[in-house]
Amino acid sequence: xxxxxRGDPDTYxxxxxxxxxxxxxxxxxxxxxxxxxxxxxxxxAIVIYPTIWMFYHSLRDxxxxxxxxxxxxxxxxxxYATVLSSDRFQDSLVHLVQYLTFGAVFQVILGTxxxxxxxxxxxxxxxxxxxxxxxxxxxxxxxxxVGTLWRFLLTPSNGAVNQALLDLGLISAHIEWFxxxxxxxxxxxxxxxxxxxxxxxxxxxxxxxLPPAVYEAARVDGASQWKVMRRVTLxxxxxxxxxxxxxxxxxxxxxxxxxxxxxxxxxxQSSELPTYIAFxxxxxxxxxxxxxxxxxxxxAISAILITLFLKYMKRVMKAQGFA
Amino acid sequence: xxxxxxxxxxxxxxxxxxxxxxxxxxxxxxxxxxFVALLGPSGCGxxxxxxxxxxxxxxxxxxxxxxxxNVSALEPQDRNVAMAFETYALYPNFTVEQNLAFPLExxxxxxxxxxxxxxxxxxxLRITDLLDAYPPALSGGQQQRVSLGRxxxxxxxxxxxxxxxxxxxxxxxxxxxxxxxxxxRELGRTMIYVTHDQVEALALSDRVAxxxxxxxxxxxxxxxxxNAPANVFVADFIGEPPTNFFQAQAVESDxxxxxxxxxAKFTLHLSEKTRAAVKAHGGARFIAGxxxxxxxxxxxSDATSGQTTATLSAKVSINEYLGERSILTAHRGPVSFRAxxxxxxxxxxxxxxxxxxxxxxxxxxxxxxxDLVH
Ligand SMILES: Nc1ncnc2c1ncn2[C@@H]1O[C@H](COP(=O)(O)OP(=O)(O)O)[C@@H](O)[C@H]1O
Ligand SMILES: [Mg+2]
Numbered sequence: 001x002x003x004x005x006r007g008d009p010d011t012y013x014x015x016x017x018x019x020x021x022x023x024x025x026x027x028x029x030x031x032x033x034x035x036x037x038x039x040x041x042x043x044x045a046i047v048i049y050p051t052i053w054m055f056y057h058s059l060r061d062x063x064x065x066x067x068x069x070x071x072x073x074x075x076x077x078x079x080y081a082t083v084l085s086s087d088r089f090q091d092s093l094v095h096l097v098q099y100l101t102f103g104a105v106f107q108v109i110l111g112t113x114x115x116x117x118x119x120x121x122x123x124x125x126x127x128x129x130x131x132x133x134x135x136x137x138x139x140x141x142x143x144x145x146v147g148t149l150w151r152f153l154l155t156p157s158n159g160a161v162n163q164a165l166l167d168l169g170l171i172s173a174h175i176e177w178f179x180x181x182x183x184x185x186x187x188x189x190x191x192x193x194x195x196x197x198x199x200x201x202x203x204x205x206x207x208x209x210l211p212p213a214v215y216e217a218a219r220v221d222g223a224s225q226w227k228v229m230r231r232v233t234l235x236x237x238x239x240x241x242x243x244x245x246x247x248x249x250x251x252x253x254x255x256x257x258x259x260x261x262x263x264x265x266x267x268x269q270s271s272e273l274p275t276y277i278a279f280x281x282x283x284x285x286x287x288x289x290x291x292x293x294x295x296x297x298x299x300a301i302s303a304i305l306i307t308l309f310l311k312y313m314k315r316v317m318k319a320q321g322f323a
Numbered sequence: 324x325x326x327x328x329x330x331x332x333x334x335x336x337x338x339x340x341x342x343x344x345x346x347x348x349x350x351x352x353x354x355x356x357x358f359v360a361l362l363g364p365s366g367c368g369x370x371x372x373x374x375x376x377x378x379x380x381x382x383x384x385x386x387x388x389x390x391x392x393n394v395s396a397l398e399p400q401d402r403n404v405a406m407a408f409e410t411y412a413l414y415p416n417f418t419v420e421q422n423l424a425f426p427l428e429x430x431x432x433x434x435x436x437x438x439x440x441x442x443x444x445x446x447x448l449r450i451t452d453l454l455d456a457y458p459p460a461l462s463g464g465q466q467q468r469v470s471l472g473r474x475x476x477x478x479x480x481x482x483x484x485x486x487x488x489x490x491x492x493x494x495x496x497x498x499x500x501x502x503x504x505x506x507x508r509e510l511g512r513t514m515i516y517v518t519h520d521q522v523e524a525l526a527l528s529d530r531v532a533x534x535x536x537x538x539x540x541x542x543x544x545x546x547x548x549x550n551a552p553a554n555v556f557v558a559d560f561i562g563e564p565p566t567n568f569f570q571a572q573a574v575e576s577d578x579x580x581x582x583x584x585x586x587a588k589f590t591l592h593l594s595e596k597t598r599a600a601v602k603a604h605g606g607a608r609f610i611a612g613x614x615x616x617x618x619x620x621x622x623x624s625d626a627t628s629g630q631t632t633a634t635l636s637a638k639v640s641i642n643e644y645l646g647e648r649s650i651l652t653a654h655r656g657p658v659s660f661r662a663x664x665x666x667x668x669x670x671x672x673x674x675x676x677x678x679x680x681x682x683x684x685x686x687x688x689x690x691x692x693x694d695l696v697h
Contacts, residue, residue, distance in 0.1 A: 211412070213408055213410045213411075213412035214412050214413070214414060214415070216379050216399075216408070216412060217406075217408060217412035217413075217414070217473075218414075218425075219378075219379065219398065219399040219400055220377055220379070220399045220404065220405065220406045221400075221405075221425055221426040221429055221473070222399075222400040222426065222429050222430065223400075223425070223429045224429075227429060231414075231425075231428075232414055232416070235416040236414075236415060236416050238416075
């Protein structure tokens, strides 16, 4: 009996009262507790607990043995000092900038251009859908396959890419795709092939949902297509493009898989990204404490950048009366 | 500047069983510099007609001419028309000022000139304090005025205004109607103004084109629509409160033709002219119509004024007092109708009053075609 909560009809929302029902809202008390409780437990288990765990160990000299034996001791910020002063980490930051610029940023630009070209110049819905599906296919492949595929394609001696470039006369000698200085570019090429469809999809759906009446107004006002694109479409898609960018940006900070499959960070650590080092130090070399410090430094960098970016977005949206 | 001619214009949306015939065989000539209102209930095809004139919608059949130029196949930007949209269609990422100035920006006006004209239009529409705001932050009525301003800032051959005052409060609407009328006089350009509100249409325009059910019903000035409505629809739609209609039978006694409203057991007198028309038309059954404005409580002065008035007595059931007038709802048998009375009229419920009318104001329609018998 006491398990039953009877709603007070006077507090029902208007739409419910309008139903002219006399049936009281009957819910077991356990339903809300269950609905809220389960997600909270899951979050605790897979996000909150590991994060706290990581903070803890980033301040200790934990290694795999110490972890299992339970003997590790507090060493203050020594792990952080190791991370920040290591050349390996500083180099990887340079690589990260290269990857962000020519990976994430370029992919968003390319995706936007492709999406708007598809929308403006292809009028048949069937063709549009087909193109979209073809574009999205690479996104559905697991990273190990993408990496392996591009390792084959980019094999210097008899890979398809070099062969094609030779046949077209664009190069006269094989490009050594996996030499130092080039291997990160190879990863970026594979990643672009893999992920450009994400910003493309986001921007395309953003464009589809823009109000058609505005475009009619622009036609009557006499604006050229280019003018409309520059002054109306792109500004209206600003928020959507920003979202695509944030997604690619956050992915960049946890980007490990293709590096691992294609180059293992090599040759000579020349294609390592910060996250890859964290992975390498923690999972391969069992320096748990140091890896945790890596992870937290990376987290801090990305958190600062994203916060600045969101602040900027919020200011823009506020100025336009959206927020 | 241009006159606009629509010839046998049709608009059919979609095809097959779900096709909508939104505009049927529309013929309309709008003179250069004329102010024409397109009036009709919502869904009758007004916006569709406008969109074909502007070039946003293809014409299913027929043609649109500006002067002698067939523009049916031209893009909107090649027609030199300005349009204010029913849905505002403002650029959400521009400030109000940028919205207003965009047509000028596109045409390469200098920044100073853009600013000056935007300021002028904003003053006309009373939105100067909103110039720096963005549309999403504005109310419906404010957005509507910005949208109107964006059309008025240009000097096109034809202005096309679609329900541009529907979201303004009565007071503001009244002022803006006045301003728009003045602006039209100053510019002397063709304006086509769509509305479902007859007050706006009659106040502004040289001629009103009444549409219903995808068809043009009648084009004419206020007096024509009011006194000689082409059919039952126009008689019903124009005028507030709406016309009273009666099922009636032609009866002749002593050479005097009248219309007998059987259910209510009274007969309506007709003018000489209408009698002749009814006789010429033939047939026994008709629809008779009389406007509440032309049916008023008889006073002593009527009898002495020597006017040819007829009277009719009825039982008053409702007296709606509306400030400058009262609307009486009266009964005679099962038939009810409305009459207009001076505001000071006091009538007890169920009181019998004598209502006077001029036989010349009785309109007669064919019951089949619903067209005016004249
Ligand atoms: N794009 C469209 N597709 C299909 N039917 C439409 C379309 N636009 C309007 N209609 C239909 O055409 C009729 C006339 O619409 P409209 O011209 O907007 O009327 P009004 O402006 O007089 O309210 C309506 O029945 C409407 O549903
Ligand atoms: Mg409309």
